[in-house]
Amino acid sequence: MHTTEEKLSPQTKKLITAVSVVIPLAVAILFKVKIDGVDLSFLPPIYAGINAVTVVTLLMALVAIKKKNIDLHRLFIQFSLVLSLFFLLCYVAYHITSDSTAFGGEGTIRTIYYFVLISHIVLSVGIIPLVLFSYAYGINNLVTRHKKLVRYAFPLWIYVAATGVIVYLMISPYYA
Template identity: 55%
Template sequence: MSTDVTTKYNKWIWILSIVIPVAVAVLFTIRIPGVDRMGFLPPIYASINALTAFLLIMAVVMIKKGNRTLHETLMKTAISLSVLFLVLYVVYHMTSDSTPFGGEGAIKYVYYFILFTHIVLSITVIPFVLVTYVRAISGNFPAHRKIARITFPIWLYVAVTGVIVYVMISPYY
């Protein structure tokens, strides 16, 4: 891959890694008037997180078995699901107020720890996923494998904790 193309991808990775979290933060401040609360969305996007976690695990299994084609399909699907999750998440928060956690005692601190790490790592994982993907599509598989060893556990943690956060907050919707 030429340096110009790599530079172009790197610029897009930087741009997306900054624009996505900023756009989500800004969109959280916007309420769509006249749209009813979309309370049906949280279980859908929690299910998308669960499916993403499953696909990530299956993708690792497939590449270890040497099935690069299925690995690639699973990873592209996981990326697509992550984008769909983000869209639904933003739509929900543009039409509904945030739900406060109602638990008390130690569970409250557990919830906020999981939520905090989930949010921080969901922002952090964006450039990792993009770099990992670009290295794969550019055929730089040694560099792809090296960064994928970092990307996979972070992305899996974000997907799994997304489900955990939903399960913990769901009684308070």
């Protein structure tokens, strides 16, 4: 069922915009914070695993909507959102308690690593408003806007989650 009014409330738009700005700023600020004496070195494989599961749940959401199972689609998307939030919390917790790991590869593999890493970081910032607006349109049954935005948000979200796993696999041999 489509609603006749294809707009989000101004409050919803402001909230999504604020969250889309606050999250990257908070992460950037927290990268300057170091908490000594806490060992969270076990987290990188966990948050890489969370990203891998996110890719799977996003693909399952796609299958569900292709089969016109909106309730299952919504469930998988909501689970993907929770996973992404949990990833973010683990990622920040690890980085405020651990020193950065330098990538030790050389030559072409180094170029590939930095391309994947930089595109992952840039798109992880950009994906926040895309995903949140897509979700808001969908949950508010603003189907036309939801479909338009998801054309961009979905593949980028998959890319960000998948490259999170790839970055981990490439850097993991260099963890101390």
